[in-house]
Ligand SMILES: Nc1ncnc2c1ncn2[C@@H]1O[C@H](COP(=O)(O)OP(=O)(O)O)[C@@H](O)[C@H]1O
């Protein structure tokens with residue numbers, strides 16, 4: 036027996052590190068995921084987006100209800116560092132109003148005489164108070180221009196609201212509705228898919244038909260019909276809840292199908308039979324062996340389902356069926372762009388679209404990376 | 414009859430998939446004595462795995478009984494449930510063919526080996542650790558590696574893990590389904606030696622499924638030859654290898670080189686394909702490939718009959 040031992044130990048592949056041998060599935064997945072540069076970059080972008088959303092009221096100079104009628108449809112304010120060749124640090128010029136000699140439209144232009152330095156960590160104007168996470172009252176803001184200067188990094192809208200602030204505060208809804216909707220989707224998809232896959236038989240047949248029926252509805256009109264049923268008088272928080280429910284009611288069948296097929300294929304695996312022969316009861320079989328064996332795929336699927344939820348929320352709000360002003364989301368912001376003049380004269384109002392685009396893309400790339408990492412044993 | 418461990422009676426299995434019925438196992442009858450090793454051989458697809466899995470209840474047999482002789486009398490292992498199942502489940506275990514697919518890659522080796530103890534005993538964590546330590550020693554695994562995951566191991570080492578898992582409950586019968594077929598030849602010998610050592614130590618009984626005839630000849634006391642889900646021949650290993658009676662056994666054995674120059678058996682080359690079990694031939698299932706087939710063979714199924722202490726299913730043996 037001693038002979039076997041020494042002989043056998045030489046079989047281990049010397050090149051691979053000890054760490055690799057002790058790495059669990061999640062450890063191996065992390066190793067693989069880190070090699071996927073695009074996915075890592077996207078994850079970084081998403082972390083920034085979500086942190087910005089969480090600290091949104093602090094980063095945004097204006098609250099959702101603040102506006103300034105004097106500064107309607109302003110272009111994005113340029114931030115300068117040098118005044119007449121001299122370094123001053125970050126500042127903006129004051130603003131004055133002029134008429135365009137050709138179109139006679141009122142325009143805000145830089146007043147080169149007036150320098151307003153940018154201060155950081157300032158107490159905001161009255162009206163800029165917020166409760167962080169709905170709990171801690173504060174009026175601390177990341178930056179502000181001194182001497183009554185105005186910084187509109189992304190310009191303003193036709194009511195004089197700072198678009199930069201609105202994009203950030205809008206992301207709180209546009210980025211979190213999909214996540215909450217996704218979690219609901221997971222609960223529905225996992226429960227229904229497991230029922231079908233584990234029990235099979237007539238339960239499976241009924242659920243499969245149900246999935247087919249739900250999937251055969253065109254998604255966007257279904258969303259629209261359901262959203263149109265939301266009463267106009269509802270509070271934004273309730274609309275938010277209903278929208279997540281609507282989004283997940285439409286998207287669970289995709290996940291349920293994945294879960295079902297995973298259950299069916301894992302049931303045939305040798306290690307499942309081995310566990311059963313060693314006396315594992317059904318509950319342990321499911322929770323200890325079956326679900327862990329495809330959990331990583333579920334996570335991939337969840338990640339991949341978020342983009343369509345982001346687009347779903349944006350679409351509904353854009354069409355005026357989801358959230359409405361003063362509640363803010365990227366879709367609400369894009370509502371203003373449905374006029375031709377916006378694109379001609381106020382093209383900065385399309386900036387929210389860039390964020391929709393970036394977040395959708397980032398989720399897709401991250402999902403790609405996760406999918407490659409999902410089966411680390413191949 | 415006192416030394417009987419297991420009686421397989423009229424065991425049959427029909428797979429139903431997409432409306433097609435495949436009769437993978439037909440009326441297997443086999444009495445297994447305590448401490449013996451029965452080799453089960455036959456071409457791929459003849460139902461060896463199905464037989465093994467039905468006996469351990471990895472899959473449900475369609476009909477038949479597996480009578481298990483316990484201290485408390487004879488029970489049908491295929492029918493027991495509840496407390497009785499929890500009590501006797503551990504006695505019949507299995508070693509799998511594929512050392513990669515049969516270990517859950519998400520569990521450490523320690524968790525894999527100890528899992529059966531958690532389901533079948535009330536041992537404390539300390540006792541479990543001691544039991545795992547003992548068994549890893551016995552199967553020749555290094556204790557230092559217990560916290561590693563299966564992907565850290567070679568096929569042979571993984572098979573030792575699988576053996577440790579099936580052995581930790583101290584079963585009475587172990588079904589070894591091609592337990593060494595996936596391994597390198599040198600490793601095969603090590604595992605075979607290990608299985609023999611363990612058999613001596615624990616008085617184990619093996620159903621040793623394999624298509625490797627030399628291995629079967631080495632390890633088995635008796636050999637069962639199967640064809641298309643049926644028993645073709647059953648006899649003492651040396652008798653059967655020296656003097657195969659059934660034409661199929663002859664053909665099967667003539668494919669392996671004879672270690673004994675005194676023994677000459679007719680060289681028969683197996684021609685043609687194994688028939689589709691979903692659509693078996695009439696009469697003797699072997700007749701389309703048999704050189705001696707008669708009209709009777711084509712029409713009637715030969716019964717299993719005894720000749721010189723051997724069971725053979727062939728019309729032409731008188
Ligand atoms: N799950 C299954 N569903 C349908 N047919 C099966 C299944 N498993 C095995 N079979 C069929 O049963 C027969 C016996 O298979 P098996 O027991 O695996 O044979 P062996 O182990 O001798 O190669 C084969 O024809 C095979 O195709």
Ligand SMILES: [Mg+2]
Nearest residue numbers: 461462463591
């Ligand atoms: Mg097999």
